[in-house]
């Protein structure tokens with residue numbers, strides 16, 4: 446048995462919970478759109494082709510904002526292809542994913558779906574093959590009320606009211622040599638600055654996200670952010686971060702500690718933003734949009750084989766990187782969400798990539814069913830229960846040794862406190878693979894507590910740490926009650942099973 450102590454004090458807060466932290470991502474990639482959120486002819490499809498079974502799961506997952514339409518896809522995408530009469534839309538080659546894009550689904554279809562799903566739209570523009578002109582035209586098309594060329598075209602295409610999209614990504618991963626239209630930091634920084642300026646001249650209420658590094662192992666990480674921010678600081682509102690995590694060579698201990706790496710990555714980008722702010726004598730604060738993160742077995746056979754197979758022929762919506770997530774992956778996702786929440790003062794937007802089928806919490810089969818992957822659960826519970834203020838926790842825990850990060854705390858935790866509801870939500874993972882962890886939570890200054898709910902995701906009976914949810918067994922891994930949670934003299938006691946992620950909701954009486 447390992448031990449940990451968490452001290453919570455309502456006076457030690459980090460920031461309000463940014464609701465946009467629980468974002469997701471829909472890319473025209475693989476089967477995320479086609480046969481994912483959209484499949485006319487599916488038994489559950491509505492008259493616009495939206496799959497209602499998938500929509501129900503999306504509502505249950507609870508993303509607040511969804512990034513669209515890519516991803517690598519957007520760097521070769523012509524947004525005008527996806528508007529107007531569907532029969533007249535061109536079929537195009539998508540070089541990013543070696544796919545035929547029919548353009549049957551475009552901006553209007555996505556806006557309609559987003560309304561059904563009750564999510565904010567975060568639109569990415571193409572700064573790979575395009576530039577200032579196409580970007581400002583798109584803002585005019587989407588957000589201008591009417592009486593101009595592009596806004597009237599939108600109205601003729603069936604949307605009388607403006608879409609009023611507030612969040613815009615200035616391209617995608619342009620630091621990456623794989624990206625169509627890859628640029629140096631100087632080339633991108635200047636383009637982002639001028640594009641941002643022109644877009645805000647059309648609508649000054651929009652918020653803009655400049656492209657940061659594709660991950661922290663990029664050779665240009667750090668200097669890329671510094672250069673881009675130096676050019677565009679005054680025009681942008683956020684800089685992006687992307688990172689995917691995976692277990693390598695069976696080193697589960699290091700994989701389970703990846704939130705330590707995410708913490709360090711975020712701290713590094715915050716330091717770079719603040720250095721540019723100070724040197725440039727800027728007064729406003731640029732924040733972070735961590736707009737792609739997840740577990741992705743990018744180097745695993747699964748993903749690589751799929752892409753290799755696909756490259757043999759041009760197909761519509763091929764099966765791409767449909768990773769099947771395990772108990773271990775769900776615990777890691779829980780800790781990554783904790784890291785994002787702990788940095789909620791500066792990470793104000795985050796998007797798990799992606800939403801359906803492609804490295805996703807929701808899976809669906811063409812003509813078949815839809816189900817929740819293991820990683821669905823930590824996201825859904827945190828999106829539902831994180832409310833009010835993020836608490837700054839003091840954690841004192843037994844250590845476990847990892848090859849990648851040295852000794853790390855055996856538990857990983859984050860918590861929120863909503864004064865309005867009188868509720869504390871605690872999200873805590875046990876990284877230990879073989880030992881349970883006894884955790885005590887001292888609720889200083891929050892008075893007597895009552896446990897409202899306590900749930901845990903862990904290895905199911907008869908399963909192991911690799912167990913996942915599949916079409917034939919969609920509920921193999923889920924949340925079960927965490928038993929034995931007790932409160933004594935202002936301290937909550939809980940025992941976390943080995944390899945687990947738990948959520949405990951407490952009602953507190955502020956003293």
Ligand code: AHR
Nearest residue numbers: 472516517518617618798
């Ligand atoms: O989410 C899958 C891909 O990962 C995205 O298209 C790209 O931005 C990233 O490299």
